Amino acid sequence: MWIPRALRRPARPTGLLLALAVGTLAAVPAAGQVPTPASIIGFAPGTERQLADWNDLTGYYEALARASDRVALDTLGPTTDGRPFVMLTITSPENHAQLDELQSIQRRLADPRLLTGEAELEELLDRGRTVVLITHGIHATEVGSSQSAANLAYRLASSNDGRVREILDNVVVLQIPSLNPDGLQWVAEWYREWVGTRYEASDLPWLYHRYVGHDNNRDWYAFTQQETQLTIELAHNAWRPQIVHDIHQMGGSGARIFFPPYTEPWDPNIDPALTSAVSQLGTWMAAELTAQGKPGVVVQAIYDAYTPARAYQHYHAGARILSETASADLATSVVSVDPADIGGGREYDVGTRSWKYPWPWEGGRWGLPQIVDYMESGAMALLTNAARNRRYWLENFVGIGERAIAERTEGPRAWVIPADQSNQPGVDYALRVLAMADVEVHRAVEPFTVAGERFAAGSWVVPLNQPYGSFAQTMLERQVYPDLREYPGGPPKRPYDVTAHTLPLLLDFEAIPVDEPVQAALSDPIDPPAFDFELPPELRGDAAPRIGIYKGWREPMEAGWTRWVFDQHGLAYDTIHDATMRDGALGDHFDVILLQDQSATQIVQGFAEGSVPPGYSGGIGDAGVTALRDFVRGGGRLVAIEGATDLAIDLFDLDVSNAVDRLPSQDFYIPGSLLSLEITDERFGTGLEPETAAWYWGSSRVFDVSDPTVRVLARFADRPLLSGWVLGAERVAGRPAIVEATVGAGTVTLFGFQPNYRGQSMATWPLLFRALSGVRLGIFDHN
Structure with missing residues (x-):
């Protein structure tokens, strides 16, 4: 609000x-x-x-x-x-x-x-x-x-x-x-x-x-x-x-x-x-x-x-x-x-x-x-x-x-966010962040040229010689995290949190640094725009799918963030508790079930008996596993993210594996960075840019796919790092990031990365929405 x-x-x-x-x-x-x-x-x-x-x-x-x-x-x-x-x-x-x-x-x-x-x-x-x-x-x-x-x-x-x-x-x-x-x-x-x-x-x-x-x-x-x-x-x-x-x-x-x-x-x-x-x-x-x-x-x-x-x-x-x-x-x-x-x-x-x-x-x-x-x-x-x-x-x-x-002597003098971008909600999200942080953001009242580049009237200008210009700079630039090791040639020193926070990549918009002061007629600083997220086209109308989000007693934070994003968009969903999963007949109530990042052990077993009061231990159990299998084979759609993909792979015996599983950190390490993602499936990417930025961190996966019937919807780029820190980039380069398999009459979609990072990765929300809608197979086609 x-x-x-x-x-x-x-x-x-x-x-x-x-x-x-x-x-x-x-x-x-x-x-x-x-x-x-x-x-x-x-x-x-x-x-x-x-x-x-x-x-x-x-x-x-x-x-x-x-x-x-x-x-x-x-x-x-x-x-x-x-x-x-x-x-x-x-x-x-x-x-x-x-x-x-x-x-x-x-x-x-x-x-x-x-x-x-x-x-x-x-x-x-x-x-x-x-x-x-x-x-x-x-x-x-x-x-x-x-x-x-x-x-x-x-x-x-x-x-x-x-x-x-x-x-x-x-x-x-x-x-x-x-x-x-x-x-x-x-x-x-x-x-x-x-x-x-x-x-x-x-x-x-x-x-x-x-x-x-x-x-x-x-x-x-x-x-x-x-x-x-x-x-x-x-x-x-x-x-x-x-x-x-x-x-x-x-x-x-x-x-x-x-x-x-x-x-x-x-x-x-x-x-x-x-x-x-x-x-x-x-x-x-x-x-x-x-x-x-x-x-x-x-x-x-x-x-x-x-x-x-x-x-x-x-x-x-x-x-x-x-x-x-x-x-x-x-x-x-x-x-x-x-x-x-x-x-x-x-x-x-x-x-x-x-x-x-x-x-x-x-x-x-x-x-x-x-x-x-x-x-x-x-x-x-x-x-x-x-x-x-x-x-x-x-x-x-x-x-x-x-x-x-003071006028800056190094780096950019200002940032320009061009007008008339395709993802206006992403621009509004970023403008809201900057203006709420009391960064002075102006709008050009006429076209202007700076550093040899022409910008249209209505473009937003963020001068950096202002009290809180450092906030704008850190939020708009790409991060280059230092390569810190425990000892020369040894494992990396773990950052306390993550290594990237670049708003243009997270929110899918363009921001351009300029090395000269902007000489143009500008408005007074703008007020922060409000959140104004609309229901995605794939999920509108009478045929929107009945969505269920799994919520056990060991719920991951990513599931809560997902509820926040759905609520902001006005997207209807139901919560599926362990007992509901165990009761079966899931297809009577849901068209698609979402499993956010959570290990198979946590989903199936939950809290150990005796570690929490009676009624709060256990997970979906064998009955829930069977119900989930029947749901998909009967025509339902399962979307699993990061750790939850392990359960889906085992449950349906998919010929998919995690290509970076158990690699030592000095060989492969991405503690929280933004990677370049290429959408390789034409149907899945209809209307979207062919490349975007994906959030990758400790629980993410890089897939190996041996079965030709498993469709690769998106891959990491050959030069994957956009912002942050990556060791062993060759381990992820060109590898599958989103895959989909037909199982019986239903489908399973696996996300190796987190499409909803802390409510911030708007760039990949459309991919999650499309997976939920089944747009790839035309199950809920709104053409």
Whole structure:
């Protein structure tokens, strides 16, 4: 859902409004008495085997805002499932009295074009405050973050010690206590239902975000989800924080907490002064916790700073500080960790003292109390740095902005998106991304020529000498990821996430870099276009197929993303649960069944019996396998993607195999890149360009086809790499990527790559839609 610009400023709710949403006003104490979390929730957040849910926590924040003149509570909007999405603003009463003026100062410092001279700049630097955005709980099973948020808010609202007063005087703290309230509510309810039983730490048997699950922290350049949009528009863009602290949890077998510096590589479009600022702040935080006697603090390990999918503020002059605290079993402690069981470690050795890991953790008890303690200590260390170095943070912020608006001496000066492209929805998607990120995108009001190339009126122009030109550059250019190895000639160093994010390739449109400034009559910066996806032609009309998406208790995130894409297009579908699959007679209800990326073992067996509560274990089982076989042989259509292709190949004894299965990584490695795809089947590609970009990552396949009756619908190009990093390109070059087989009266279509990567790969959505419609065989022909 797009939020109009007129509605982007947060509206402060009345106490009654929020109380109606969460139902907790009765517990609010009288004004002036700052309530503890325990006085509202019933226990202190971080208590062993206790989890506060979103209703509890929003009730507490309402009580805190009513009682403290240091705290204001804003409801930014509804979550995906309709819960209140809130933000606390915490600072001194004196700062609250001039909050609008402080916000105005911040926005002028963010754009040096708005400054009139050195005298005004000096005045604003004296009057401004460091703005820090702290975000909690994006991953709902990382339960410590959302619990620690309440403790941190209470400490800042109630304490009068010198450290807290220094923070309040010099910092405006914006605290989003949960980036995923829906998932927080579900996980807390699930844990409380089963605490005290063998299942109290069992996995939640559905995605903890309706559409994206764990991928909600990979949405920070596509802005597809409601929670991302609210945070970008009403926190990041409204305030332009100098620092963003994103509080997470990681695996429990190694270090106890991670802070930056990040490992290499950094995206080269990030300002070098920001890289240095992140490194000094992270090292400060590590030193603070170590000085407090907390072992197991590690820096410059595990996490890199390459992809903008997790680091929006790095392209908006702000330092993004990720902290990752070791996990337990949800709110249940791991009672005794044997030193012999401590292992792992990427870019550090968990058993060896070093400069980046000076005090190794040697085992013992670890649980929610320790997690919350480490998290709160890390946040206080960050806020202390932000307060004591207020002038540094503001001056560095301005310096980054001044370099951003200076005329570039290297690389392109601007990007031009030509008018009248065939895929206007892709152009609109990209324009929405850029404009929502406050990139200034203009439209040419007349034809123009730049660098010897002629462009029509209506073309879009993105100058790069603007405050957030680095975001435009990283989103529009093709990525060239460095060839990093564990040792010379050895296996690759694994990126933390992926290596490509090129919007023109993902969204199937043309963007042209130009090496000269654009001299043309241009419009004012455009507003972001709304999502406007239409139902694909193949799926319109009375003969649209009845689509079923398989959803077991171990649902992959890609299935959630697929539901999001279908919902955006208004495409009707039904969900097929394990029991439905086992009941059989699938052809009575469905024409086509989609299996998203999931292993055959997960589909057939699901959760092991005893690992989750009764009713949630098992998969489709033998009965479901038989039903699926009968469905296809009886005339149904099966579309299987990536890992699910293994089940289809075995089930129908197809003479198809994965050509890159079990190859060592030094011979073949594609950690997340965009490859050139050639559509080789004329019928399948009718009306489409013969080449497009396909997303390939760890679960993708490259097919070998020995049976001549198996039709190859698309192949990877002979020179496959378009953006990212590929080792062993010859292993994929020219190989089949989409194949189709007739089985009995039905068909099976296999996708070796992911046609719907995080709701972003619009370029290959048409191929998925055509596979679902059966257009290749004319089963649902709309000629």
